[in-house]
Amino acid sequence: MxxxxxxxxxxxxxxxxxxxxxxxxxxxxxxxxxxxxxxxxxxxxSMLAESEATEFYVSTDSENQLDQSGFLIEDLVNDVPTEEGWQPLITHPVRFVHEGKADEKLAATMIPVDRDAKLYPGVTGGEDLTNDASLNIIVDQTMKADGVSLQDTLYDEATDLTFTVVGFTEGQTYRHTPVVYVSETVFYAEEISPNQVANTVVIFEGNDTLKASIDSILEEGEWVDKSAVIDAVPGHxxxxxxxxxxxxxxxxxxxxxxxxxxxxxxxxxxxxxxxxxxxxxxxxxxxxxxxxxxxxxxxxxxxxxxxxxxxxxxxxxxxxxxxxxxxxxxxxxxxxxxxxxxxxxxxxxxxxxxxxxxxxxxxx
Known part of the structure; x- marks a missing residue:
């Protein structure tokens, strides 16, 4: 044969x-x-897919879209410590000017994180983020294609702040823009967005007690799994x-x-x-x-x-x-x-x- x-x-x-x-x-x-x-x-x-978060608390009228969801989390921060297994997630769109090149605007999504929290992805090159008030950021490596290198400065016209790139991460993009991580200390101290306002609250394990506690404080929201949030990303x-x-x-x-x-x-x-x-x-x-x-x-x-x-x-x-x-x-x-x-x-x-x-x- x-x-x-x-x-x-x-x-x-x-x-x-x-x-x-x-x-x-x-x-x-x-x-x-x-x-x-x-x-x-x-x-x-990829930012959502690579995240360790398993469930998201979103506004009931948001259709599971993070950009349409929002909560005041001041009471939640005071009553339920983040050490119990939750984190606020804020997706803040920014447009950077790369080292004075005013004619070249770099779109990105800024996310404030605690370096010790699970939302922080770590670095593949450069230095880790710190939790102090220094204007340092970790950016996704896709920004290398735009000529961004370590120790470069990125200026945000909306806040009149200049950030220094101290490290690169990998697989962190959202809505076709690279994700930029900044410390929560800087984000809140500089009032980059309204203080204590988060798009969503995420948990990393199916803890029913924790979910009930968060729901009772925030109200007007619902828990959805990661796949529902991913499917709701516009255009995906x-x-x-x-x-x-x-x-x-x-x-x-x-x-x-x-x-x-x-x-x-x-x-x-x-x-x-x-x-x-x-x-x-x-x-x-x-x-x-x-x-x-x-x-x-x-x-x-x-x-x-x-x-x-x-x-x-x-x-x-x-x-x-x-x-x-x-x-x-x-x-x-x-x-x-x-x-x-x-x-x-x-x-x-x-x-x-x-x-x-x-x-x-x-x-x-």
């Missing part, structure tokens, strides 16, 4: 090479679009739905394209299949030989397309929201492999229906 498949492919190199090329192009397109979908998703909600669901729809149609198209290719090849080899049947070859053997060819072509083409997609991470501009996720790539590669098998099976009926006597009579 294997030898027959290999000999046939060697004899018709151009024909099978074109099939491999078509499969490579379709698979590469699917994998690249999936990488863009994952990159856009991370660029929109629509972006992913559009890109996933593109991937779905690409896969459906690939089924018909591959089925058409293998059907034509099967039609061209009906006489050979009939002769092989006449000398004793079984349908199972002939179908297995065809599927073996599909497996070889699919593994080769998909392997090359995975390598090509990975190479795109080095070719695309640094600011491009493209994420090569091995789990996602493996899932779509496996799906494309199954689609290739399905396309070949659709033409197997012709092999079963081949009449050896007619094939012998038609052979020269």
């Amino acid at each position: 294997f030898h027959l498949a290999i000999k046939d492919m060697r004899f018709s190199k151009v024909k099978y090479g074109l099939i491999a090329l078509i499969l490579f192009l379709i698979a590469s397109l699917v994998l690249i679009v999936s990488g863009l979908a994952r990159g856009l998703s991370d660029d929109n909600i 669901s629509s972006e992913q739905m559009s890109l996933n729809m593109m991937i779905f149609f690409l896969i459906v198209i690939s089924v018909f394209v591959l089925a058409a290719f293998f059907y034509i090849i099967t039609i061209q080899k009906l006489k050979q299949f009939g002769i092989l049947k006449a000398i004793g070859a079984k349908n199972r053997f002939l179908i297995g030989s065809t599927l073996m060819q599909v497996v070889i072509l699919s593994v080769f083409s998909l392997g090359i397309s995975v390598l090509f997609t990975y190479s795109m991470t080095f070719i695309l501009p640094e600011g491009m929201p493209f994420h090569f996720n091995l789990g996602t790539i493996s899932m779509y590669s496996g799906l494309m492999f199954l689609v290739s098998i399905l396309g070949a099976l659709l033409s197997s009926r012709r092999i079963v229906k081949v009449d050896p006597q007619q094939a012998m009579g038609g052979a020269e």
Whole structure:
């Protein structure tokens, strides 16, 4: 079976090479679009996705959107210590001027944190944040694409404050803007936003007693899980739905394209299949030989397309929201492999229906 498949492919190199090329192009397109979908998703909600928070307390009329939610937390801070497992989360939009370049505004989301709290993600380079009143910030590494480096200064016109970048973090973006972490001490002391006002309150474990205490103090809110808050981020669901729809149609198209290719090849080899049947070859053997060819072509083409997609991470501009996720790539590669098998099976009926006597009579 294997030898027959290999000999046939060697004899018709151009024909099978074109099939491999078509499969490579379709698979590469699917994998690249999936990488863009994952990159856009991370660029929109990675701060929430990477957070250790499990549940969020949001305003009942906010539709789970953090920017539409808000609470005065002064009483909560006084009555329920944050050490019990909760933290206020404030997402404050800012526009920075990078070291005096007034014509270049850098949009970001500022989040005040306690360095010792779970909301603080830590640094991947530079110095850690401190809880003192120094105007230091930790920024997401995506700001490197805008030319931001350690010890650079970022000026906020709205507050007339100049911050110094002392460290970089990773995977911290929100609504397609990098997240900037500043100490709570500075945020409240400089009155960057109204004191003791938070978009939401988060907890890190399903503590029903703590949830009841927070609910009784804040009121007019409800507890929702992380996935509900992520789905409510403006643009997130629509972006992913559009890109996933593109991937779905690409896969459906690939089924018909591959089925058409293998059907034509099967039609061209009906006489050979009939002769092989006449000398004793079984349908199972002939179908297995065809599927073996599909497996070889699919593994080769998909392997090359995975390598090509990975190479795109080095070719695309640094600011491009493209994420090569091995789990996602493996899932779509496996799906494309199954689609290739399905396309070949659709033409197997012709092999079963081949009449050896007619094939012998038609052979020269």
